Amino acid sequence: MKQVNSILLLLLAFATVNFAGDDQIAAKIAEIKSAHEKAYYNFSKEEYMKIWADCERVISIAPDNGEAKYFASLTAFRLMNVGLVKGDKSVVEKYADAGIKYADDIESDATLAAESAIVKANILMMKLAIVPQEAAALSGQIHGLIGKAEAMDPGNPRAILTKGIMLYNTPEQYGGSVQKAAELFTSAMESFDENSQKLIDWGHNESMAWLGQAYARMGKIGKARGIYNEALKYYPDFGWVRYQLLPALDQK
């Protein structure tokens, strides 16, 4: 009997080593979530590529894992952002389709549908940046996706933030408004609470950075500086604010 127990123990040991269980997947998802935060501050393509690789591996183990697909689409959006800033257009094009595909895969998942629509809207905004001639079609889609997210999850701070970014970047004659964008960034900042960051944890720092930019564009330099400094108190590693936005403000 003792021998049987030993063998069972042995098998159990092997089982835990050889096959990724739900706990390991959950741990990996948590790791991906935390890696996202670091990669954002480091603005690192390499780190995002590692996250992308992790997401792919989780999906290969659990093809129906919505969270992995969500993070894959979020990673695609971030990679596009890095590509856009660093002038790597091919990354923007490649990851747009890949990110949208994963976002579409989870559009019927009740817990992720709103977030998926938000990420998809952000991916399309990146696309709009490289093909402005498709503005008419893309902006309609982006507004539609934001509306969809708001309907599914009223008060979602990332939906408010995304709407603000869209308004900030849209020329005034086509309905853009820095003033309204600033109001939305403020509202987004105030809407972040524990619940909104339970599953996903992005957007609060960006809301502050965008609000600062909106203030700066309106000529409210003091207010812009204030919000940037506040952002750095919360997020000391926020390189975008520390090394780009604040110095840009100093030159004004």
Add this chain to the structure above:
Amino acid sequence: MRLFYKFILLLLFVTGGKLFSQSHISGRVTNEKGNPLPYVNVFIEGSFDGDMTDTDGKFSFATKLTGELKIIASMVGYDKFVKPAALPAELSLKIILEQTSIKLKETVVSGSAYSSEEGKGVVVSKIDVYTTPGGAADLFQSIKTLPGVTNVSESAELYVRGGDPIETVTLIDQAPIYHPYTYESSYGGLFSNVNTAAMKSMFFSSGGFSAKYGNALSGVLEIKTNNEPQVQRYGAGISMAGVSFSAEVPISGSKFGGMVYGRQSYTKPIMWLNGSDEEFINHPESRDINAILSYKFSETGRIKITGFYSEDEQGVKINRAEMDGSFFGNTNNNFLNVIISGIPYKNLFSSTSISYGSFNRDWKLGVLDLTNEDSAFRLRSESEYTVTENTKINFGAEFENRIESFRGKIPEDDFNLQETAPNIVLDESLQFIRTGGYAEIEHNGIFHDKLFVVAGLRADYVSKIKVGWIDPRFSLGYRINEKNIIKLGAGLFGQIPDYRLYAVEDGNPDLPPMRAKHLVLSYDRELNKNDALRAEIYYKDYDNLPLEDVALNYTGEGYGYAYGADIILKGILWGDLKGWISYGFLNSKRYWMDYTKYAPSDYDITHSFTFVSKYDIGSLFELGVNYKYSTGKPFRPITGANYITGYDVYEPVYGAQNSDRYPDYHRLDMRLSRYEQFFEGKFTVFYCEMMNILNIQNIFGYSYNSDYTKREKVNSYFGRRTIVLGVEMTF
């Protein structure tokens, strides 16, 4: 003690077993050219075990997994690499990843190309179409602001580089459509019946185009309709010229959706506000509806059904030397197309369409009482096979069965249209079956890495006249640097003349296909992302044009030429001023149709100048300006008249062929728009469109008194200042 041994044994077994079964997998990942690929995700399927390649494409990882497993190498944009492996093992792999679908290096291969898609010539976006003042958001009217499209009349018809409008083919989702206009009259159609809102992209070429396009002598306009909508969106508009609506609805997620676009136009309110030179019995009205169902059945595959319907009618009093009476006209147009596209095999993109279109037009003016029916069934398939990132092969085939019938009466002499005038009774149905095919190769880096070439051959055969023809086409480009390209294009182009000329009664069933030779030299300079400068010179030589003949009605002995230069600057013109400036010079002569000698063609508009600009004037207002100038159109003057006793009518005596010209054409259109957002993200645009704001009386002809001793100017469609107010909203 036994327990202790057991424990040790177990520990050894577990750890030792793991140690002994550990595999080490390493290697390098490259692309097809042997270049290392960084950031490739190499891992064991169904596990976290793996590594990401470094800048040298190298990877290395250990795994304790055992058994028959799969090693995956994955990277976006490349085909997934899968290798079965029996573990434990020490593996050193050389992995080559192939691009999922090789994209040809971005280059502009078509001369004279304007497109709404980046990388396919000078970009004319959908928003350009919507905001071109005086264009009524009409694609064809917007294209007329480009160089190479001459302003022969104010109609929407495209007169390309000295060519007749029938020499430019319009394709919708790769199916030809022959009557894309509303209010077709002898002056041409006024607007397009293709709703710009239903359009996803367009490609327009004014010469030297690909072998893909057949049965067109001068130009190609290819329109692609919208794909499945991603979000629900509705739109509505009302103006003094009509009402419109649109609905875009996803039916099943983001993969399947439907779209409907409708318009009803009316002219009474505009004429009430602006007045009219004409006395209408039925004020012109038109309506059209475009409906699309699109289903994306796989990552690259899509099936789309597009249906168009349009109709219009008008009735106007005519008081001319030829007759004193009324003209009635009405048309209706149907079009249904099914297109399926996708990648059936790696790097091979194919699309096949089946379409049916029918057109019916009734004209009644005195003795003229003619019904024209035109129906066509078409099957067309196009494929692109990307061999390497520098080489692509295009090939395809098409079949068309077109039947055109003419029934009714036409006047024997065009100077006598009275009810009792001598006439010819027509009851003719003409069937043309055309089959065609093409093959083309695009190659970058021929002889030199900055040289690119496109060489193609197409063949067409028309069963009706038992005639086939082969068109070789060629284009060579040299990329001076990233921003500057020089291109040379040449080729043969064939097309069947107007089918009406094949009628047994008053035509010639044996007319040969018309032929043209194109030679185009162009220079493109990319100023920045969407700003461009293009200059082109061209020569076009025509043969086998239809020419009136006393014995045979028509022969194919006509000929002609056109040469000229076009230049366009598009983008930021000055400060915040955006738009485009274009200029075209043209010299064109023909001896064809009823010409009595070799003379400047009807389309010989020597100088064409267009300035289109938009300016944000603040407070959500935008002002658009569209100024056009063109040399007056040539015409054959009437120098006298002879009285025909039996019919109490005068027969005009004409001077030399096209020896006179109408006055030069000037027109300034403006559009003031105000954008509002009554609901977040939903736009409402109020606009005031002011056409011919300087009230310049442009003309498109002269009318004469009964004995041709006096003539009066006939004002063009917009020969007087016309103001249209409207609002459009999305919700």
